[in-house]
Amino acid sequence: MSRYIINMVRADGSSGDNKPKADAGRILADRLAFQPVNIKQYKHSRIDQNWLIHSRIKHKLGPLHLTADDVVLVHYPIYTGAKFETYLLEYLQKHGVTTIALVHDLDSLRFNWSIFGDLQNEVNYLNGYDFVIAHNPKMTELLRQTGLTTKVVNLRIFDYLAKRNEVANSSQTKNQVTFAGNLNKAPFLINLQVHNPVKFELYGNIDDASQLNPSLHYHGSVSPTQLAKEMGRGFGLVWDGTSVNGVTGSVGNYLRYNNPYKLSAYLSADMPVIVWEKAAISDFVNRHQIGISVARIDDLTDVLSQLDDAKFQQMVANAQSIGAKVRNGDYLYAAVKQCLKPN
Structure with missing residues (x-):
């Protein structure tokens, strides 16, 4: 069984991850042997939302020869457009791997919009995963009320990798x-x-x-x-x-x-x-x-x-x-x- 985590890198080769995603990658690599899979991220365009999406996904994931014994974790959202995220999930489903969505944000709640539209559409997308890691029981309850039927695990709080602070708090x-x-x-x-x-x-x-x-x-x-x-x-x-x-x-x-x-x-x-x-x-x-x-x-x-x-x-x-x-x-x-x- 192999374990992978999908990371996005910008077209210039720099990391597209912020600290929460970068920390998650380090934790999963160091403690659970997840291997990073870096996929190039482009600005949304007509060409990127069609054949180039399939090409990039197949180019990166094809050589892994994914099977039903494998596990793939995907950050949600990865901000590459609804088509990319949908095609990526469909590819993983086709190969029968166990899929995990690690929720970083629900943009329809904080901005009243997301790449999928409203919360109902976000939930419809997340239902395609085998597991969803939600922030806490309150978020899980809301997702359930909106129609989430897949398995859910509560994160409780985010980790934050750092050196121990030596300041005395008296x-x-x-x-x-x-x-x-x-x-x-x-x-x-x-x-x-x-x-x-x-x-x-x-x-x-x-x-x-x-x-x-x-x-x-x-x-x-x-x-x-x-x-x-x-x-x-x-x-x-x-x-x-x-x-x-x-x-x-x-x-x-x-x-x-x-x-x-x-x-x-x-x-x-x-x-x-x-x-x-x-x-x-x-x-x-x-x-x-x-x-x-x-x-x-x-x-x-x-x-x-x-x-x-x-x-x-x-x-x-x-x-x-x-x-x-x-x-x-x-x-x-x-x-x-x-x-x-x-x-």
Whole structure:
């Protein structure tokens, strides 16, 4: 039995994978002997959506001589167009391999569109796989309600491969909150003002830092190496949208079902987290006691003032335990192992 993972590379030869997909490839190769299959990705065009698609798929997969004993994992979506993804799945089905779809995003939930159209069409496509690895039980429930009939395994949270953070997270920094990433994609920051003793640390790109309230400490865009040195104190915040009074609109709806990769980044740095109480991931946070769920960011001052040192240190210890698993790739490993179990 052979195991393969489909990776897309751009026409110039560079990797088309982001960190979640790249990490998944490393985990599956190192721990479950999955072999990468790199297929060249082109911009959508009439020629690419017809004969060239078949040619590329056959050119890469034909020499593998796939059989019913083999397993192929496909990232979903791989952003090569609906025809490519459909033809790829049809090829795998024709050769009788066991197919696994690892869901990274459901674009019809976060953008109200996807390469397949709406959620119903996404589900119809995913039903062609033998297994679907969904983010969490909330996402699985939604997919089932929309008509998903194939076998589903819950990932629980994404892994995040990184070196262990050596920063000590003590109760002296329990009022410190970090938010890191592309700040232009976090418009709620423009409306955010915090009060002592809460300290808010921002890292990342933003077009106009002058819009930020002076109560926020903006450190600019820093290198991953420098950010790793700064991360690890206090809490990491997982939030989205335009409002500090909850998360609304399509981004709020998406948080009800997805696993934010930002949460895994904080946990990999052994940081407990602060999440929106209606986010799907809040169930995991509360169950493992690795942070706090709040309705509004404005609640932080009161919530943190009531958090005693012992409770914070327990959250840190729990976050360190989960963080070790995240850095080791344990969650994807367990999910794929479940797919590989004999029927």
